[in-house]
Each structure stands twice: as C-alpha cells, then as structure tokens.
Amino acid sequence: MEPLKTMSVVTDSPCPHRHNVNCGDCRMKALCLPLALELDQVEQLDRIIQRGRPYQREEHIYRAGDAFHAVYAVRSGAIKTFAMTDQGVEQVTGFYLPGEIFGMDGIAHTHHISSALALETSAVCEIPFTRLEDLSIALPSLQRHFFQLMSREIINDQRLVALIGKNSADERLATLLMSISTRNAKRNLSELRFRLPMSRADIGNYLGLTVETVSRVFSRFQKQRLLKVDKKEIEILDLGGLQELANV
Amino acid sequence: MEPLKTMSVVTDSPCPHRHNVNCGDCRMKALCLPLALELDQVEQLDRIIQRGRPYQREEHIYRAGDAFHAVYAVRSGAIKTFAMTDQGVEQVTGFYLPGEIFGMDGIAHTHHISSALALETSAVCEIPFTRLEDLSIALPSLQRHFFQLMSREIINDQRLVALIGKNSADERLATLLMSISTRNAKRNLSELRFRLPMSRADIGNYLGLTVETVSRVFSRFQKQRLLKVDKKEIEILDLGGLQELANV
C-alpha cells in the first residue's frame, strides 16, 4: 500500500479543503471572480472574502428564509442549490463545482428564497454582497465581470429549460454528463473518469425525471457501451457518442 | 361608426407607441429601471436611453449573432425572445410586457446568442450597456437595481424549469395565464380579460408542449368553466380555480 496522501486538514499544502488560501494562491482563480482583475485588484477583492471552516456533507450553506448577505464561490467539493414549491416539493436548481459562483438568486430579495447544501466536504468562499457592490463601484472591471457571471447564469437556466422541455431522458442525462465532463476538464481533471457528487434522486429532480428513469438510462448507456457505471463512479467510454446525444 | 381614436403616431397624447416620451413621463416608470432612482438620477438615466420608431409585428429588435450593445425595456406592445439550438430548433425563452426588461442574456458575450421580436406593434427603450455600466458606477442605487433585475430573471427561469419539469400541461398553462393576469394587474389593466399577444405555437414552445396539447387544454378549461376563450381573447371566469391549478 502506498503512503497516505493527506494525513489531516492541518497539513498545509495538498489538502483541497484548507481554508487559509487567498485568491492569489487559489487553484481556481482562473475560473472564479478574480478572472478579470489586476493583481492589486485581486488583493482588494481578497480582503472582503470570508473563508470559514469547510462544510461537511449534508450541511447547509444557507437556507430559504435566511437573510441574504453574500454570494459564494466553491473552492473544493460540490454544492447543490434547491428551492421548495409552496406544496413542499423540492426543486434542484443547480450543481456547483470548484471555481463556480452560487447564491446569485438571492440578490433580488432581502432573504434567500432557495437553499444550498454541501454534497460532500466542501470549502466555500463567502463574498459579502454589499461590500462586493462597493468594490464594484471602485473596480469597473469587477462590476462588468459580475454582470457577465449573472448573465451566464441566466443563459444556463434557459438552456436547462430547453433541455427539459424538448429533450428525451437519454438526451437530458447525456447533456448533464457532458456538462460535468467539460467542467472537469476546465479544472484540469479527467473528462473521462469522475465521481458524481449527487444522488440519482438529485439528478432526476434537476432534469425533470424520476429516479427510476435515471437509473434505467444509466443501464441503457452501459448496454450501449457509452459508459461504465459503478455507483457514482463514471467512466465515459464513448465521448463522441455521448456528445451526439447531448444537446451540446 | 364612432370617431377614429388615434389618427397617427404624431398625435401627442393617447397613442401607446409614441416614442417621444422620457422616463419621467412614462406610464411604466414604476415597473421599470427608474424605480429605485431619485428625480435627478432619472434624468441622467433618461439621457442615455434611445427611443426609435415603434417596431411592427414580426420585426426583430435583435437577432442571434448581432453585436451586443444594449438591453431593452418594453414601453408598449409585447416582445418574445427565443434561441435556436444548433439543430435549428427554436426555443422561446420569454414573453415581455410593458415595463419589463429583456436582453440581459446578451451581457455575458460580445454577441447576442438569442433573438427578440415584436409580437405586435411595440415601442421599446434601448439602454446602451456600456453607458449603463458607467452610470451604475456613478449611481450605486442603479447598480443595485440592475443586479436585482438580473437576479429576478434568474429566479423566473428557475421557476420555469420547475414548472416544465414537474407540472402537467394543465398546470403549466394555468401558471402562464396567471402570470400574464397578475402582470396585467400591475400595469392597471384587467386581470380577468386580456388578449394573448402570442400564438398557440409560441405558448407550447415556451411551456415545453405541442400546439395540439395547448389547444386541448384551452378547450378543457372552457368545458370546466375556468375560461372563456375566443381565439386570443381570454376571459378568466374562475380566478380561484385557475390559481389553484397554477404553480403559484
């Protein structure tokens, strides 16, 4: 057996969840807010960002009804956001991976209308919103970058509407898998082998399908030699075939 | 026959599409961008807004591929926005009524990725985006207001995802009708009688349904005495019943 890779969270370099990392040193800086900023501007942003201890699996970052005061960036792990319809039905609204921003739907109101929880142990940067607003006035490129981030969120949601409204179960799941694959590639992880952080139920909820259908599609994809599936471990055997199914 | 009501667009008071109206006099100012601004700030905003001649039915405000340089506010009429999937399938992404802002999905890129066209004769305010950004730096309340507008767009899209992913055809159409009804009420129009500006095909496309299903649901709603339907003219007979079906 090879030596243990990470003994504890206190180990200072290789632990992905350590929280004493500033933006300049963060592995995700190329994907995240600092993208459009000069070095000294990144330092200004850095000073307003708050980093707490990592969240454990199933722990909430915020809940619907909480006062809204920040947006969040994922540094490690995976986050799911979801809303409740007034009949008490959960609606998963998104899965967020390292380098991605979530919580922007809270800006419209004084309180969150959706919730966010960690799907696995996750480190999260908290960006107090009023201070981000102030800084955006001082740094026009930050303002622009944040407008663009929100616009991208709108585009993503619209694509999801199209996906759910017009595509079959196979196409929906293929699209989600391709999305995770390409997002992994951006983070220099394998685009062919990865572990899904969310349950089948979450996937179904997100894609407008039942758990049973999600399960059947996974089985079908295995029979067609598109995937190798072992619980949450996914290996893409035929990226081209999956891409063709996916709604790009 | 009674006297003609509006002889021409030059008539200065009752024509809903006239374009020589500034924000301060606009009937929609309570719903639109100026909402959060002081009087002198509204004047500043007013100076950057461009108002052209009204758009005719089926005329494009912008097309996918056009350079992005502005967001838009509807002053009269009705606008539909839509994207094309790369297989050439149209996806209607929204219907916009007077006082509402559209085009925010273009901010993320240098070019529009969706298109917008007038469903009927419509007057539209064009808000050049770089000037809006500049002004947002000078007027923090404008920056905040615009962040909130975009956030609201995100929330709307997420609700649409839930609607399409989890609700029946009846519930989807009821929700759209209730949405139009309440938006009409905000504009001091009747919430019980209105004319749908879009075709059955547009409704179906937006809600992830076929034209035939939309047609059948309208018929069903008439049999159940929820609605009176005459082509595009809608009269809501049982607002409570419709509300109950709607996903609020």
Add this chain to the structure above:
DNA sequence: TTCGCGCCATGACGTGTGTCAATCAGGGTG
C-alpha cells in the same frame, strides 16, 4: 366572390416516462 394560407381545434393511435412494487447491495450500528 373564390382561392389559398395560417392558425387553431379535434380525433385516433402510439409511446416514453411515471407509478407501484419487489429486490438487492452497501454501510452503519448494536
């Protein structure tokens, strides 16, 4: 007027996905 064309409505039929139920594997606990 008559023709043609969109748009809408309605019926017959097929099917993809939901529903319900049974079973299984894995992980935690006593």
Add this chain to the structure above:
DNA sequence: CACCCTGATTGACACACGTCATGGCGCGAA
C-alpha cells in the same frame, strides 16, 4: 454476527402527452 436503512436497480403496467391526419375558420390576394 444480524439488523436496519438508504440508495439503486429492475419489472409490470398505466396514462399523459406526442404524433399524424382531418377539417374549420378568418383573412388577404386576385
């Protein structure tokens, strides 16, 4: 070890909605 519990898989069946086809209505053109 047995036990339970949650998540996942698989099968049988039902049904809501899509598909295909027909026909009507209203409107503009000739």
